[in-house]
Amino acid sequence: MILLAVGVVLLGVFVLRFRGDRRRFGNGVLLLLGLLCVGGALVSSGAEGSGSQVLVLLVLALSPLLVLALAGLLMLNGVVMLRREGIRPANLLSLGLGLALLVPYVLLVAAFAARWVVLGTVLVAVVLVASYLGFLLVAFLLYSLVYGWTTRAEGAIAIVVHGSGLLGDRVPPLLASRLDRALGLWRADSARGAAPLLVVSGGKGSDERIAEAVAMGAYLEEHGVPADAVLREDRSTTTRENLLFSKYLLAQRGIDHGVVLVTSNFHVLRTAMLARAVGLDAQVIGAPTARYYLPSALLREYVGVLAERKWFTIAACGVLAALPLAVAVAA
Incomplete structure (x- = not known):
């Protein structure tokens, strides 16, 4: 007993x-x-x-x-x-x-x-x-x-999509999965008459032709999102910087709550913990990932949590x- x-x-x-x-x-x-x-x-x-x-x-x-x-x-x-x-x-x-x-x-x-x-x-x-x-x-x-x-994402004021690397200047499948997840959320809220702001976050890597945010913004616009509904954060190189720089851009728009972060499903918990650490009032939604990739990705996330x-x-x-x-x- x-x-x-x-x-x-x-x-x-x-x-x-x-x-x-x-x-x-x-x-x-x-x-x-x-x-x-x-x-x-x-x-x-x-x-x-x-x-x-x-x-x-x-x-x-x-x-x-x-x-x-x-x-x-x-x-x-x-x-x-x-x-x-x-x-x-x-x-x-x-x-x-x-x-x-x-x-x-x-x-x-x-x-x-x-x-x-x-x-x-x-x-x-x-x-x-x-x-x-x-x-x-x-x-x-x-x-x-x-x-x-x-975690639920209905009624978000802003949706922040985290970058994950490009293939030259193209959006690879892992990043496309995140963008598609964000598109689904944006379309669902838009159908209810409350379209949230979309923020794409990611800088330019050494092996990339353009900043991730530029390619991500173009992807969203190609899939029907108006240009004025997309905000680009093109300086970050880590998840922590994704959060800090996006927080700054949102604060300039007067947004300090109702934020949803979209990343891959294996990255959800650590992203949520980092958001709490930097003082960003946000919850995190995961996008699907290939099953064979999940074990290694989750182990890297776990090691990241221990390292912090x-x-x-x-x-x-x-x-x-x-x-x-x-x-x-x-x-």
Whole structure:
């Protein structure tokens, strides 16, 4: 009963925080913790032992299997990425992570077989850190889905479309998907008699002939959007700059609320978190992405979230890594 009560409280806090501001990564952590506690309590109701004991046993039993399954899926996706996108560092992310996930388990089996106490202790530290990072990854993926499913864009005053790179001076499929999503929102609001302002955001990359905003604006106008309904932000080179420069342009028009940001579905949660960080009152809508591309893209987003909180992440991982080493020394 205690575990169930803790889970209900955590889910209640999640609901309150979600209603206050859904753009917080901590919401996802609370949601996952609450679901784990409630799930452990429900499972323990039909099993021997306390709820906390059952929850621990479930985690210990399922974690290795889930990690092995995840490693296999990541390696499979990595092969697909290399075949379709070519050999580039970004495309090696899922394959490399899949292989890396297998290493601690292989070494742990070897240490157990050879009775290498020191290596075993080090590997326990590695597994603790990996478990923490894995928990955050699951929270990130879960909350990305929840945020994407629950965000609505009707009645926007302004729609900001984030750039994602050009092919010379042409709009590639990934960027076209974002623009098409924004077009759908604009047309729906226009049909209700409240056409929002469209802002296209993206500067000129070193391998691009023109600024992304110029190509994006032309794309929208070719698809029926009046020229005076499109505002071009052509200086930004990062997502944070997309948000800051667009915020400035909107403020010049007297717009400080009712803003919808359109990006790819894998980029939604981190964009929402960045919008909150720069003080832009906006929610984020995702555009479809090729399925084979999603795992690598989501992993890059997750790494980006950790990088933005690098000192906290480093400190937490350091404490977890030190625990088994401290126990071994004390023993």
